[in-house]
Amino acid sequence: MSRSTSLRRNVLELQQCRVSPAGCAVQNTLMLVLMMYPCRAGLDNYTELDRVNGWLIERKQAADGALSCRAFLPLGASWFSGNIHLDVSGELVVPAGRSFEGDQQVLEAVREALDRCGSDFLYLPL
Known part of the structure; x- marks a missing residue:
């Protein structure tokens, strides 16, 4: 056999x-x-999608199917806004008491990853 x-x-x-x-x-x-227990990964909760030069890219999907992405440097803050992050328009936000010494090329790579994250359900890390 x-x-x-x-x-x-x-x-x-x-x-x-x-x-x-x-x-x-x-x-x-x-x-x-x-x-x-149906799979609910990414539904109404942010889940890790990628890491770009130390930045964490996360995404969630709303009940209506809309995608929401965010990027931040995980520095140990208990709230997203306590970490250095990019706002909705892609601008750098540095909370009080923190400092950022990254370069523009890293920020552009993170912004590109955020654009890809929100543009389609399929996200392929580069």
Whole structure:
């Protein structure tokens, strides 16, 4: 018997729960858990999308499908606005008590990543 035939037979046995009652129970439990908790990554919460020269690019999707992206330097502040970040228009915001000594090329790379983030659902890091 060829290896692919053997593998196909094993997959069919798993699908039909012929392997063991315990294996079948695990498979059924896993399917139940997956169906009970739908994936909500990026829906109404920001999730990490990319890192560009130390800057964190995050995105969320609203219930209506609108994309929202943001970029900031994760410096340990408990709120997004406490970190050095780019505002909605792409301008640098440096909170009181912080300083920024980055160069313009880094900011342009971050702005480009933000533009790509908001332009399409598919984001491919460069």
